[in-house]
Amino acid sequence: xxxxxxxxxxxxxxxxxxxxxxxxxxxxxxxxxxxxxxxxxxxxxxxxxxxxxxxxxxxxxxxxxxxxxxxxxxxxxxxxxxxxxxxxxxxxxxxxxxxxxxxxxxxxxxxxxxxxxxxxxxxxxxxxxxxxxxxxxxxxxxxxxxxxxxxxxxxxxxxxxxxxxxxxxxxxxxxxxxxxxxxxxxxxxxxxxxxxxxxxxxxxxxxxxxxxxxxxxxxxxxxxxxxxxxxxxxxxxxxxxxxxxxxxxxxxxxxxxxxxxxxxxxxxxxxxxxxxxxxxxxxxxxxxxxxxxxxxxxxxxxxxxxxxxxxxxxxxxxxxxxxxxxxxxxxxxxxxxxxxxxxxxxxxxxxxxxxxxxxxxxxxxxxxxxxxxxxxxxxxxxxxxxxxxxxxxxxxxxx
Numbered sequence: 001x002x003x004x005x006x007x008x009x010x011x012x013x014x015x016x017x018x019x020x021x022x023x024x025x026x027x028x029x030x031x032x033x034x035x036x037x038x039x040x041x042x043x044x045x046x047x048x049x050x051x052x053x054x055x056x057x058x059x060x061x062x063x064x065x066x067x068x069x070x071x072x073x074x075x076x077x078x079x080x081x082x083x084x085x086x087x088x089x090x091x092x093x094x095x096x097x098x099x100x101x102x103x104x105x106x107x108x109x110x111x112x113x114x115x116x117x118x119x120x121x122x123x124x125x126x127x128x129x130x131x132x133x134x135x136x137x138x139x140x141x142x143x144x145x146x147x148x149x150x151x152x153x154x155x156x157x158x159x160x161x162x163x164x165x166x167x168x169x170x171x172x173x174x175x176x177x178x179x180x181x182x183x184x185x186x187x188x189x190x191x192x193x194x195x196x197x198x199x200x201x202x203x204x205x206x207x208x209x210x211x212x213x214x215x216x217x218x219x220x221x222x223x224x225x226x227x228x229x230x231x232x233x234x235x236x237x238x239x240x241x242x243x244x245x246x247x248x249x250x251x252x253x254x255x256x257x258x259x260x261x262x263x264x265x266x267x268x269x270x271x272x273x274x275x276x277x278x279x280x281x282x283x284x285x286x287x288x289x290x291x292x293x294x295x296x297x298x299x300x301x302x303x304x305x306x307x308x309x310x311x312x313x314x315x316x317x318x319x320x321x322x323x324x325x326x327x328x329x330x331x332x333x334x335x336x337x338x339x340x341x342x343x344x345x346x347x348x349x350x351x352x353x354x355x356x357x358x359x360x361x362x363x364x365x366x367x368x369x370x371x372x373x374x375x376x377x378x379x380x381x382x383x384x385x386x387x388x389x390x391x392x393x394x395x396x397x398x399x
Contacts, residue, residue, distance in 0.1 A: 003337065003392050006134050007126065009385045015039060016122040016384065020098035020105065020114050026088040026150040030064040033087055036121055036145060040070060043129035055158040056147060063148055067155045069163055070143035072128060078139025081395060082167035082360055083127060084156075084351055085120025085174060086149030090373050105379040113377040119367030119384055120173035121145060127391040138395045142167055146351055149174075153315050156354035167360050169326035171394050172352045175366035178386045179339050181330050182364035184319030185346040185353055186239070186272040189283045191311035193219075193290050198299060199263040207300040209261030213254060215305050216246070216265050219286075219293035228285040232273075239273030240347070241282050272347065274317045283311045315349050318356040325399070326361040333393040337386075365390060 018039075024032030037050050049071045056063035068087065074080075089096075092112035098105050107113040124143050131138055142165050146155030175182060195216055200209025220243055223229045232239045245268040248254035255262040271282035287309045294307045320327055322343055334341035352362035368383030 003389050006130050007388045012126040012388050019118040019121050025091045025094050026148050027063050029087040029147045033065050033068050039125050044132040045128055053163050055155050058158040059154040067159055068145040072141040074140035076137040079168035080140040080165050082142050082170035083124050084144040084172040085124055086117045086146045088150050089114040090150050103381050115369040115379040116372040117174050119369055123173045123367050123387050123391050126388045130392050136396050149351055153354055156351035161358040170355050170360045170362040172362050172364040173367045174364055176369050177366040178390050179341045181341050181343050182346045183327055183343045185350050186274050187276045187279055187317030188314040188349055189271045189279045189311055190314045191283045192268045194308040195265045196306040197263045200261045202259045202261050210299050210305045211261050212265040213262040215293045215297045219289040223289045237278040239278050239282050241271045243267050243269040315353040316357050326363050330363040333397045336393050
């Protein structure tokens with residue numbers, strides 16, 4: 001039986017519709033994890049082969065459950081394969097009501113859909129169903145469904161590599177086009193700064209105050225004028241940066257009133273690059289900009305604000321060689337379906353960043369997700385079905 005004929009597309013689409021209707025925003029994945037586990041058992045995976053790790057105990061944010069792992073014994077010799085995806089969606093998808101419109105699944109237009117990454121969940125369960133239903137020969141396989149991907153790749157970061165059973169290559173389902181094989185992605189540094197200024201009456205004696213807002217504005221303006229904000233190009237190095245979150249005390253607004261010099265601002269930002277050293281250099285440039293602004297903005301007596309700048313690596317960059325075994329396997333599997341795959345590099349982080357760091361070279365394939373993280377999000381069902389077929393080809397193709 002051909003791979004095209006072996007995949008029950010109708011069942012896969014029904015599965016996807018079901019998963020899309022289960023809420024599971026980042027950090028709150030218990031319900032979708034239960035739905036995936038139940039469906040895996042329904043298609044013939046023994047309950048004893050389904051387990052959860054304790055990654056959530058190490059994630060520094062409240063997380064309902066650990067990563068979901070499934071072990072499928074091999075029916076022929078070969079290196080263990082890992083298939084991965086993530087369980088969570090962005091908060092915009094809370095309360096999503098999926099509906100089918102022609103060859104697409106869409107939301108009702110008030111929320112995101114959650115195709116990122118319910119498509120991946122449905123592809124992996126469909127893979128298990130197809131292998132078991134048709135007794136297709138395959139090597140040992142582990143399925144991995146991670147938590148908190150959308151809020152920092154935490155599930156993949158905190159997993160224990162020993163739980164992957166010695167997998168030698170991985171295929172991660174998380175993207176749009178099946179034929180675009182992602183073989184690398186940027187790394188990211190997160191930074192934050194707390195600026196403690198000095199309050200004063202903005203009308204009576206503004207010179208007695210130190211505006212934390214002004215310190216922040218001067219620092220970011222200098223970062224922009226120096227070429228460190230947005231797209232960053234310095235000689236042969238490239239990257240991006242952003243200051244994304246402004247807040248006051250306890251996450252509330254910065255400033256209390258227009259007639260009070262703002263005494264506190266908290267800013268969170270990021271820097272990305274395919275070179276981890278350059279991402280760190282961008283971050284250090286921001287540190288310098290805030291230090292310069294601190295020295296420039298003073299009160300009448302020459303006093304300055306207190307500036308506390310900190311940063312940490314969020315995830316490492318990676319880039320696979322085109323002749324790496326996992327890339328060659330992915331290319332061959334796609335070509336076996338009559339496709340013409342290409343390899344691309346991603347400017348966004350993926351679970352693949354950490355899986356590669358954990359020692360499992362990972363290629364990411366698309367699952368038909370379009371307009372992700374917006375209320376216009378939709379799933380292209382033809383692309384989704386193709387992803388299901390490619391997953392089966394990846395699992396059954398002999399190296």
